[in-house]
Amino acid sequence: MKIVLENGVGEIEEKKSRFIAHVFKVNSEEEAIDYINKVKKTYWDARHNCYAYVCGDNNDIQRFSDDGEPQGTAGKPILEILLNSDVRNCLIIVTRYFGGVLLGTGGLIRAYQMASKEGLNNSDVVQMQDGISCDIKVDYNAYGKLQYICGELGIEMMNTDFGENVELNIIIPEENYETFIRKISDAFAGKVVVENECGQKFCKKSNGGIFLVN
Numbered sequence: 001m002k003i004v005l006e007n008g009v010g011e012i013e014e015k016k017s018r019f020i021a022h023v024f025k026v027n028s029e030e031e032a033i034d035y036i037n038k039v040k041k042t043y044w045d046a047r048h049n050c051y052a053y054v055c056g057d058n059n060d061i062q063r064f065s066d067d068g069e070p071q072g073t074a075g076k077p078i079l080e081i082l083l084n085s086d087v088r089n090c091l092i093i094v095t096r097y098f099g100g101v102l103l104g105t106g107g108l109i110r111a112y113q114m115a116s117k118e119g120l121n122n123s124d125v126v127q128m129q130d131g132i133s134c135d136i137k138v139d140y141n142a143y144g145k146l147q148y149i150c151g152e153l154g155i156e157m158m159n160t161d162f163g164e165n166v167e168l169n170i171i172i173p174e175e176n177y178e179t180f181i182r183k184i185s186d187a188f189a190g191k192v193v194v195e196n197e198c199g200q201k202f203c204k205k206s207n208g209g210i211f212l213v214n
Contacts, residue, residue, distance in 0.1 A: 001057070002087045003213070005126050005203065010118025014111040016099025021119030024091045026053060029061055032091045039093045047098040050074035050112060053091035054082050069096075073108035081116040087125060092116050126203035128213060130174040133200040137167050137193040146192065149183050156202075156210045171202050171210060 004025035011020045022039055026032040032053040040049045052064035052075050062083075064075030078092050094115045103111060138146050143166045150157055153176040160168040172180050184192050201213040 001128050002125050003128055004090050004123050006124035008119055008123030010122045012115050012118055015101040018097040019111050019115035020095040021115040022093045023119040023123040026089055026091045029055055035091055043095045046095045048096040049093055051093040052079035052082055055089055073105055074112045077109045077113045078116045081113050092119055128201055128203050131200050131202050132172045132177045132197055134197040135169050135195045137165050139165050142188055145187055153180055171200060
C-alpha cells in the first residue's frame with residue numbers, strides 16, 4: 001500500500017471553473033475533519049468544498065461529501081481515485097470556484113477526478129514495505145563487501161558507527177531477508193554478527209533514503 005509522505009496541492013481549470021485539490025495525510029477521522037474545517041474556512045467564498053478520505057490499514061473508514069454538487073458527481077469520484085491509487089490514511093479536498101458554465105454530470109465527475117489526480121501527482125506518495133531491522137557488527141576488512149551485498153539487494157544502511165569495528169543498523173526488504181542471510185554466511189563464514197532482528201515497516205523516499213513507519 002501507499003501513504004502520503006508530504007502533502008500536496010493540484011489545480012485544474014474546466015470551462016472557467018477552478019478545481020483546487022488539497023491532499024493530506026491523516027491518521028484518524030478526527031484529523032480529517034479538522035483539515036476539512038480549515039480548508040472550508042480558508043476557501044469560504046468557494047461554491048463547493050467536496051472531499052473524500054480513507055483511514056485504517058484496510059480502509060476501514062471511508063467517507064465522502066458532494067457538498068452541494070449533484071449527488072454522485074464529486075465525493076464518490078474523489079473516493080474512487082483514492083481507492084484505485086491504493087493510498088491509505090489520506091484525505092483529498094477539492095475546492096470549486098464556479099466559472100458560470102454548467103459541466104453536466106459526466107463533466108463534473110471527470111473534473112473532480114482530474115483535480116484529485118493532480119493533487120496526488122503533486123504530493124510525495126510512497127510505497128510502504130515490510131522489512132526486517134537488524135544491527136550488524138563487522139570488521140573493516142569485510143565492510144566493503146557488506147556494502148556491495150546491501151546495494152545489490154536494495155538494503156538501506158543506517159546509523160553507521162566506525163569504532164573498533166563497524167557497527168550499523170540496516171533495513172532489509174522482507175522478501176530479500178533470507179537471501180541476505182545466505183549471502184553474508186557464504187561471504188564471511190560467520191564473521192559478521194547479526195543482532196536484534198525485528199519487523200519494521202518502511203518507505204523509500206523519492207529523493208533517496210528511507211522513512212520508517214511506526
